[in-house]
Amino acid sequence: MSRYKPLPNSARPWIAATSVRTLFPVLLAACLTATAHAAPTSLPVESSHIEKLDAPSAHWVFVIDLVGHAARLFDGDDGRMLGMVATTPSTMALEWTPDRSELLFAAAYYTRHTYGDRTDAVVSYDVPTLSPIGETLLPGGPPKLANGYPIRAYSGIFDGGRFMAVYNFSPATSLSIIDTRTRTHLADIATVGCGLVFPVNADTALQLCGDGTVQRIQLATDGKTAAMKRSVRLFDPGTDPFMDKAARDGTAWWFITFTGSLVRVDGVTLQADAAWPVQQESERSGWRPGGRMPIALHRKQQQLFILMHEGGVDTHKQDGSEVWVFDVATKKRTEKIILKSAASSIDISQDDDPLLFAVNADRSLDVYSANSGKYLRSIAGVGIAPVIVQSFNPGY
Amino acid sequence: MSESLTGLIDRWTTRLARSVAVKTSRRGFLGRIGVVVAGASTLPLLPIERAQAEAPGATDDPTTCEYWRYCAIDGYLCSCCGGSDHSCPPGTEMSQITWIGTCRNPADGQNYVISYNDCCGKSACLRCGCNRNDGDTPVYMPTKANDIMWCLGTKTQSYNCSVARIVGTANAPG
Numbered sequence: 057m058s059r060y061k062p063l064p065n066s067a068r069p070w071i072a073a074t075s076v077r078t079l080f081p082v083l084l085a086a087c088l089t090a091t092a093h094a095a096p097t098s099l100p101v102e103s104s105h106i107e108k109l110d111a112p113s114a115h116w117v118f119v120i121d122l123v124g125h126a127a128r129l130f131d132g133d134d135g136r137m138l139g140m141v142a143t144t145p146s147t148m149a150l151e152w153t154p155d156r157s158e159l160l161f162a163a164a165y166y167t168r169h170t171y172g173d174r175t176d177a178v179v180s181y182d183v184p185t186l187s188p189i190g191e192t193l194l195p196g197g198p199p200k201l202a203n204g205y206p207i208r209a210y211s212g213i214f215d216g217g218r219f220m221a222v223y224n225f226s227p228a229t230s231l232s233i234i235d236t237r238t239r240t241h242l243a244d245i246a247t248v249g250c251g252l253v254f255p256v257n258a259d260t261a262l263q264l265c266g267d268g269t270v271q272r273i274q275l276a277t278d279g280k281t282a283a284m285k286r287s288v289r290l291f292d293p294g295t296d297p298f299m300d301k302a303a304r305d306g307t308a309w310w311f312i313t314f315t316g317s318l319v320r321v322d323g324v325t326l327q328a329d330a331a332w333p334v335q336q337e338s339e340r341s342g343w344r345p346g347g348r349m350p351i352a353l354h355r356k357q358q359q360l361f362i363l364m365h366e367g368g369v370d371t372h373k374q375d376g377s378e379v380w381v382f383d384v385a386t387k388k389r390t391e392k393i394i395l396k397s398a399a400s401s402i403d404i405s406q407d408d409d410p411l412l413f414a415v416n417a418d419r420s421l422d423v424y425s426a427n428s429g430k431y432l433r434s435i436a437g438v439g440i441a442p443v444i445v446q447s448f449n450p451g452y
Numbered sequence: 453m454s455e456s457l458t459g460l461i462d463r464w465t466t467r468l469a470r471s472v473a474v475k476t477s478r479r480g481f482l483g484r485i486g487v488v489v490a491g492a493s494t495l496p497l498l499p500i501e502r503a504q505a506e507a508p509g510a511t512d513d514p515t516t517c518e519y520w521r522y523c524a525i526d527g528y529l530c531s532c533c534g535g536s537d538h539s540c541p542p543g544t545e546m547s548q549i550t551w552i553g554t555c556r557n558p559a560d561g562q563n564y565v566i567s568y569n570d571c572c573g574k575s576a577c578l579r580c581g582c583n584r585n586d587g588d589t590p591v592y593m594p595t596k597a598n599d600i601m602w603c604l605g606t607k608t609q610s611y612n613c614s615v616a617r618i619v620g621t622a623n624a625p626g
Contacts (some may be wrong), residue, residue, distance in 0.1 A: 123576060145576075145601075146608065170575050170610035201607050204601040207591060226476055227549060228592060251592035264592040293593055300590035300599075370585045 065139040071221045109138060109184045114407035116448040119421055120206050121439030127161070128438060129186070129448070132411045132423050135435040139186040146176070146201045148210035150446055153217040153236065157183050160236060161176065162194075162222045164201055164213055176201055178222060178234050192239040200226035202251075202353065206443050207300055208349060209252035212261055217452070219279050221253040221261060233279050234253065247271065252300055256307045256323030264311075268293045270321055270328075287326040290319065299345070299372065303353035303360065307383075309359060310353055314372045316345050318360065318382075332387050334362050334380060342366050345372040349401035349444045355412055356427065358384040361412060361426070363402050375400045375417055379428075394427040396422055403447040413445045508559050517582035521566050521617075522554030525582050526598030527614035530571055532580035538617040540571035546615070547572055548605030551595065553587075554622045563622040569615050572603035577613040 114130035120143070127150055146164035153160075167173045176194040180370070181187060196203070198333040201212050202225035211221045218237055224230045229251050233242045243427070250265035256272075259279075263271040268289040273282045291298050291313060296321070297313040300443040307323045317331040335343050345365050350363035363376030374400035381391040399414035399422065410426035419442055421435040470551050510520045515529060521537060522529070533543040534541030547570040589596040603609040 123578065166608060166610070171573055171608045174608070202600075203603075203611075204591070205599040205608055207599065221459070224611055225591075225594065225600065251594070264590065266593040277496075293589070297590055297593065300592055354612075370588065372588070373583065 070230055095324065105138070106185075107185065112183065112448055114405050114449075115411050117403070117405075117413050117421070118150055118446045118448060119412075119415060119438045119442045120147070120444050120446070121441055122206060122443045123441035124265055124439050126133060126160075126439065129437055130421060130438065131406070131414065135423070135433050137435075141181050143185055146203045148204075148206040148223075149208050149444070151211055151213040151220055152183070152448070154215075155217075156238075156448065156450060157187070159183055159186075160213065160220060160243070162201055164199065164203075165369060170231040178220065178236075180236070181241065183380055190239050190390055192234045192235075192236070192241055193245065194222070194232050194241055198226060200228070200230070205348070207252070208446070209300060209302065212253040212255040214255045214261065214275075219259065221255075221273060223240040225250055225251070225423070226282070231273070233282075235279060241306065243281065245273070245282050247273070247284075254302060254304065254309050254323070254423060256309075259451065260307075260323060260439070262309060262321065264298055265416050266293055268297075270326060277386050285326065290321065290328050299350070301349050301351055303351045305355060305358075310351065312345050312351050312362065314344070315364075316340075316343070316364075317360075327349060334364070334382065334389070336389075336430050341368075344368070344371055344374075346378070347376050347400045347402070347414075348373065349403065352402050352404040352412075353384075354404055355406060357406070357410075359390070359426075360384060361402060361404055363414075365398070371431060376402075379412065379414070379424075379429075381426075391429055393424060396423075396431050401444045403445045405447045406449040411447075415445050460502075470480045478518055490550070512559065515580055517555040517580070520557050520559075521555050521618065522556035522562065522564070522582055523584060524551070524586055524588075524598065525568055525584055525614055526588075527570065527582065527611070529582060530613040531578035531581035532576075533571075533613040535571060535613065537617060538615050540569075540615060541574075541612065543574060544571040544612045545573045545606045545608075546575045547602050548609040550602050551598075553621070555616075561567065564618050565620040567617045567619045568602075569616065569617060570602045571612045573608050573610055574610055574612040579613075587621040 080119035089264045117132050120126045120127050121227050125143050126140045128145055144163040147161045151160045160178055163179050165175045172215050172303050178192040180190040182189045202223045211222045220234050220236050222232045228435045229246050232244050235242055250263040252269040254262040259275045261273050265271050268291045270287040272285045273448045275282050296313045296315050303310045308320050316334045319331045320329045344367050346365045347363045352361045359384040362380045364378045364380050365374045365376045367374050377398045379393040380389055383390050399416050401415045403413050404426050405411045412424040412426040421438045424434045477504050499558050511518045515533040540546050550567055550569045554563050555566050555568045588598050591597045591599050603611050
């Protein structure tokens with residue numbers, strides 16, 4: 057016996073009041089009417105597909121997400137997100153081949169996400185499809201990929217795109233050298249007292265050293281050994297060290313100290329030009345460079361862009377409220393770009409109508425005209441923790 | 453330098469040398485440091501006296517960045533993540549290699565040696581992130597660089613959070 061009694065007709069008034077025989081013609085007429093009205097505007101049946109990227113624009117830009125473990129690609133001209141690659145907590149920077157057809161980055165994978173067997177590799181992604189196409193396994197043993205807050209110089213691809221170096225810190229320091237064409241690991245080169253990698257040409261790179269010198273590393277033809285040479289002491293590591301962020305200018309690199317002195321170091325000769333301050337005399341006690349990536353160079357226009365903030369000692373990672381623009385030839389400041397929002401990282405496209413990209417604390421990417429300083433647009437939500445921005449320029 | 457601090461450094465450097473000897477190539481630079489750390493002349497290479505600062509607005513709340521012993525911390529506070537200011541959350545592993553700072557406790561006016569250890573083995577806690585850069589250096593000068601992830605010598609390098617353990621006093625000998 058059912059435990060439930062059927063409802064009396066009084067509880068179902070609409071059923072009680074009508075019969076199926078009465079309702080059917082009404083419903084049929086309603087359906088036919090609706091169909092007749094919708095037919096001319098109904099949407100076509102769709103076939104789904106996977107998007108592919110067009111040829112890279114001069115204004116495409118990657119943002120590396122430290123917590124979301126992704127590198128997202130945006131079009132700076134209209135703010136569209138174009139796609140992304142999944143990275144790892146050990147991915148500190150992106151590299152790409154000179155023709156921008158292939159992305160490469162260091163990565164560490166555990167079999168159980170955060171534990172288990174570990175595999176270290178430089179993975180290769182096809183740019184048009186943003187899909188993995190290969191990997192270069194790094195030697196096993198104790199983990200050594202440098203890991204922490206992303207810094208652009210944790211890896212570097214050499215001119216021509218054959219050699220790529222990845223910085224290791226275990227805490228012994230070394231560089232892993234790979235051949236990107238054969239996807240083979242060539243060597244681990246111990247770099248005692250020096251760290252990071254700043255490519256100079258097809259076989260040479262610089263490093264910064266804790267004794268105030270710069271080290272030149274020149275790879276042999278097979279990439280398996282390297283000749284090393286230190287510069288004379290170029291900075292005082294105890295009082296005003298070079299930041300670990302720099303901007304490339306051909307075979308030279310522009311370094312900037314904590315207090316704001318710019319120094320151009322030739323990567324072949326290891327000669328440094330005379331340092332000059334970014335601040336005018338009245339600004340030296342109040343303004344400093346800072347952020348996670350505070351320096352960029354437009355190579356053709358020979359203009360330096362420095363992210364600046366008001367602050368004192370130990371504020372070298374503070375977000376910047378202004379970008380100061382300098383003409384390299386005259387060492388004069390030509391413009392101050394007052395940022396819409398304080399930024400932690402900047403970069404610039406290398407075309408004739410360049411864009412200045414700035415990651416701000418609200419997890420947005422702000423886009424400015426680098427020539428005029430005019431604010432153009434913001435791209436919201438570029439990551440959970442977007443930390444550094446890399447303009448997708450040919451070469452560095 | 454107080455005797456207790458010297459003893460601390462001896463123990464720390466012994467642990468560091470052992471760890472590095474096991475975990476890294478003998479060609480590596482800390483492998484070389486490990487050979488010579490017994491000498492007092494190498495002390496500037498060690499991650500000590502990272503900072504001697506007292507934060508403006510220092511508090512006694514270990515879940516805030518301004519807590520006095522966090523004067524050189526960088527990371528997520530384990531106090532907010534299931535641990536405390538000196539203990540790791542359940543299921544994590546404390547890093548064997550770390551850096552040391554010196555912070556002044558406003559409550560008693562004494563300077564304390566603080567060991568900043570990362571707790572490892574899980575993904576990032578993402579609570580109570582703090583970054584105080586007193587005395588911070590670029591990563592190519594690693595012993596004082598807080599941008600480096602210090603889950604070294606642990607089973608995995610997955611970073612969860614950071615603690616700030618008192619390991620001694622650092623008052624000048626009287």
